[in-house]
Amino acid sequence: MKVEQISIFIENKSGRLAEVTGVLGENSINIRALSLADTSDFGILRLIVDDSEKALKVLREQQFTVSITHVIGVAVSDSPGGLTTILQILDKNNVNVEYMYAFVERSGDNAVIIFRFDDIDEAISALSKNGVKILPSKRITTI
Amino acid sequence: MIWNDDFETLPREALESLQLKRLQQTVEKVYAAVPFYQKSFDNCGIKPADIKSLNDLQKLPFTLKQDMRDSYPYGLFAVPLEQIVRIHASSGTTGKPTVVGYSRRDIDNWTELMARSFAAAGTDRGDIIHNAYGYGLFTGGLGAHYGAERVGASVIPMSGGNTKKQLMIMQDFGSTVLTCTPSYSLYLAEVAAEEGIDIRKLKLKVGILGAEPWSEKMRQEIEAKLNIKAIDIYGLSEILGPGVGIECIEAQNGLHIWEDHFIPEIINPETGEVLPDGEKGELVITTITKEGIPLIRYRTRDITRLIKEPCICGRTHARIERLSGRSDDMLIIRGVNVFPSQIESVLFNIEGVEPHYQLIVERDGNLDTLEVQVEVNEQTFSDEIKILQGLSNKIKKDIKDLLGVTCKVRLVEPKTITRSEGKAKRVIDNRQKES
Numbered sequence: 001m002k003v004e005q006i007s008i009f010i011e012n013k014s015g016r017l018a019e020v021t022g023v024l025g026e027n028s029i030n031i032r033a034l035s036l037a038d039t040s041d042f043g044i045l046r047l048i049v050d051d052s053e054k055a056l057k058v059l060r061e062q063q064f065t066v067s068i069t070h071v072i073g074v075a076v077s078d079s080p081g082g083l084t085t086i087l088q089i090l091d092k093n094n095v096n097v098e099y100m101y102a103f104v105e106r107s108g109d110n111a112v113i114i115f116r117f118d119d120i121d122e123a124i125s126a127l128s129k130n131g132v133k134i135l136p137s138k139r140i141t142t143i
Numbered sequence: 144m145i146w147n148d149d150f151e152t153l154p155r156e157a158l159e160s161l162q163l164k165r166l167q168q169t170v171e172k173v174y175a176a177v178p179f180y181q182k183s184f185d186n187c188g189i190k191p192a193d194i195k196s197l198n199d200l201q202k203l204p205f206t207l208k209q210d211m212r213d214s215y216p217y218g219l220f221a222v223p224l225e226q227i228v229r230i231h232a233s234s235g236t237t238g239k240p241t242v243v244g245y246s247r248r249d250i251d252n253w254t255e256l257m258a259r260s261f262a263a264a265g266t267d268r269g270d271i272i273h274n275a276y277g278y279g280l281f282t283g284g285l286g287a288h289y290g291a292e293r294v295g296a297s298v299i300p301m302s303g304g305n306t307k308k309q310l311m312i313m314q315d316f317g318s319t320v321l322t323c324t325p326s327y328s329l330y331l332a333e334v335a336a337e338e339g340i341d342i343r344k345l346k347l348k349v350g351i352l353g354a355e356p357w358s359e360k361m362r363q364e365i366e367a368k369l370n371i372k373a374i375d376i377y378g379l380s381e382i383l384g385p386g387v388g389i390e391c392i393e394a395q396n397g398l399h400i401w402e403d404h405f406i407p408e409i410i411n412p413e414t415g416e417v418l419p420d421g422e423k424g425e426l427v428i429t430t431i432t433k434e435g436i437p438l439i440r441y442r443t444r445d446i447t448r449l450i451k452e453p454c455i456c457g458r459t460h461a462r463i464e465r466l467s468g469r470s471d472d473m474l475i476i477r478g479v480n481v482f483p484s485q486i487e488s489v490l491f492n493i494e495g496v497e498p499h500y501q502l503i504v505e506r507d508g509n510l511d512t513l514e515v516q517v518e519v520n521e522q523t524f525s526d527e528i529k530i531l532q533g534l535s536n537k538i539k540k541d542i543k544d545l546l547g548v549t550c551k552v553r554l555v556e557p558k559t560i561t562r563s564e565g566k567a568k569r570v571i572d573n574r575q576k577e578s
Contacts, residue, residue: 007526009519011556037528041553042519046526065519065557069526098527116526 001124002070003137004052005114008045009065012038020045020064027058032141033114035101046101048073048114050141070120073103073140075110075133083113086132093126095119107135114140146262146294147255150403151458158459162406163197165431170194170203173437176221179214180439200406200429201417205440211241211381219436220244227435232280233380240280243380244435250289252432256401257290257386263399263456264351264374265392266320268295271346273318275327276354277303282384283354287322290386296320303327306334313345321350325357325365325373329498330562332368343370349392351376353385356445356466356484360491361498375465381441382428388463397450397462404432407461408440409449423448426463446482474504474570476511479548483569486515489541495522496538499560506574513550515542518557 010016017036024031024047033048049055052068059066076082090097096118103112112135117123127134145151153161171191173180183204184190193199211219220227228247232240245253266272272291276283284302291298299316301309303323309331312318321328328350335342347369353376365373377398378385387405388398400407405428409418412425426443450462468482475481483502490496496517503514515538523534535552542550561568 005526007524009524009531009554009556011559039528039532042531042555044526044528044531063556063558065521065524067521067524067526 001072001134001136002120003048003073003114003140005069005071005116006047006049006052006055006059007067007069008047008059010043010045012041012043017045019062020059023058023062023064024049024055027054029055029058033101033103033112035099035114037099048140052141069116071114071116072120072124072127073135073137074113074115074127075107075135076113078106078109078111082111086113086127089126089130089132090117090123093122095123095126103140107139112140144262144265144267145457146259151259151460153403153459155459158402159197161403162431165403166197166200166406166429167191167194169429169431169433169437170439173221173439177219177437179210179219197406200408200440203429203439205415205427205442206438207442208241208381208444212239215239216242217244219438221437222246222434229285231282231285231380231384241381243282246434249433249435252404253286253383253386254289254293256383256404257286258293259401260376260386260389261290261294261296261320261351263389263391263458264320264349264376265372266291266294266296266349266351270294270296270319271317272296272298272320272322273301273309273313273316273347274298275301275303275309275321275323275331276385282378282380283322286378286384286386287351291320291322306331307338310335310338310340310342313342313347314340317346319346319348321347321352321369321371323350323352324354325350325352325361326355326562328352328365328369328373329361332365333562342368347371349374351389353377356468356472356482358484358488358491359465360488364491364498377463377466379443379445381436381438382430382443383433387428391454391456391458393456394454397454397464399454399458399460399462400428402460405430407449407463409447410442412442412444412446420449420451423464423467472570474502474513474572476504476513476548476550479546481513481546481548485546486542487569489538489545490517493534493537493541495520496534497557499562500569501560502570504570504572504574511574513548514553515539515550516553516555516560518560519554520557 030050035046037044098116100115174191226246227244229245232242274287278284332342350371350373362373375390377388388400390398408427409424418424426445426447427440430437446467447463468484499518501516505512538552
């Protein structure tokens with residue numbers, strides 16, 4: 001159920017992002033979703049890829065600072081208020097969202113949103129109990 | 144082990160009377176042979192015969208690095224060039240190099256003092272000494288080399304650079320002792336890790352590290368990463384080169400200065416006054432056996448204090464505390480004195496932070512700005528911005544708490560701060576020098 005997300009430390013220097021995507025491309029690793037958080041000095045690139053183990057290996061070889069975090073992918077009804085329902089469930093169960101970002105592609109009629117929680121197990125249990133569809137990891141990396 | 148029992152454990156009284164005798168000889172010699180000293184003694188109204196006790200040393204004028212530059216290259220030599228068998232020059236980190244000449248006896252004494260130093264660090268003839276100090280004009284390489292040979296150890300004259308080859312030789316030759324700068328020892332550990340070599344499992348047991356100031360925390364880091372005892376050695380080319388003083392492996396607490404060859408004093412760097420024993424100030428050294436270029440009250444710019452209490456190793460020679468900085472390295476940021484070593488100690492105290500840092504100083508209008516660049520590694524990295532910002536805020540706050548200086552902290556990618564194979568370049572000062 002948990003999806004492996006790769007995070008990469010990137011200094012604010014021109015061309016740095018292209019170097020990351022270049023390394024992945026050369027190794028035939030496909031990026032499924034991404035988000036870039038930035039400050040004035042550095043950024044953190046977060047990626048869901050089709051082969052995270054390989055991505056981790058090749059990025060480390062190229063001296064990038066990387067880490068693996070567990071996130072989940074949730075199917076959200078693609079209609080007004082769809083996201084609110086989910087956030088309310090989390091709120092009631094005292095689970096904090098550290099950050100989230102949306103997949104570009106859809107899964108059937110639903111939008112897909114990636115969530116990073118302070119307590120992932122609590123989040124999974126709260127969402128499942130309330131009938132929210134959490135996408136299997138395989139499903140996410142092959143969307 | 145004590146190399147020269149007779150001299151290293153000489154009772155204080157005998158040591159001091161030997162110092163006085165040698166000081167008097169040196170003062171007479173420089174007054175007669177070096178016009179610079181004749182003039183500077185005359186200016187102070189001092190004659191060699193006025194030096195009747197060790198306390199009279201205070202009456203003599205200082206010798207500054209600038210005096211050596213002004214007499215470039217041979218002006219301070221006290222013997223004719225025919226008697227000089229070796230010429231070295233300082234690494235010139237702070238300007239034009241200063242030139243030093245050695246007579247045959249100077250080389251012999253230097254070798255003796257380096258042999259004492261190797262023995263104090265627990266090294267003997269069974270050791271394989273991997274000498275990664277630079278060979279050349281810099282005194283480190285040859286100084287350590289001669290001393291290691293006198294001890295009877297097998298010396299590998301590696302010199303600096305070519306780190307992968309250094310590691311190969313270290314593995315294949317079974318080096319047991321490493322001599323290099325402290326920052327280079329950490330760099331060796333880092334490259335070893337990249338190459339998949341477990342440097343902790345090699346035969347190395349001792350590192351004799353010097354030529355740049357380093358902190359106690361850095362020692363702990365080196366000892367843990369290389370699985371060795373890290374021994375601090377002190378020297379400066381103007382006085383001798385490496386081997387002016389060293390820590391004994393028994394105590395690892397303060398560096399014994401070989402007092403039968405040098406007289407150390409601690410002064411207030413601003414007033415020039417000699418400070419009472421135990422107070423911190425600038426180290427001043429007078430050489431009392433050198434022939435080529437004897438120096439009277441040379442201001443080293445190194446900040447330390449003298450420890451005269453007896454040491455558990457049995458040596459009677461006074462110790463200096465681990466250097467807290469070189470006053471030349473001292474930065475003045477908005478009126479506050481900042482030593483790079485202080486920033487280093489802040490970084491070492493934060494879990495997971497690597498000792499690779501650089502200080503960038505700029506002037507924005509009339510205001511000095513200090514930027515501290517620190518490398519992020521997998522231990523400190525997080526996918527959450529707030530954790531990384533927390534790290535940089537913590538560094539900023541700790542520096543502010545310790546030094547009273549506000550700085551900007553910039554987290555940079557690993558291995559982007561240039562690794563040095565000699566002395567680490569910690570400071571980039573882009574302020575325009577006012578001349």
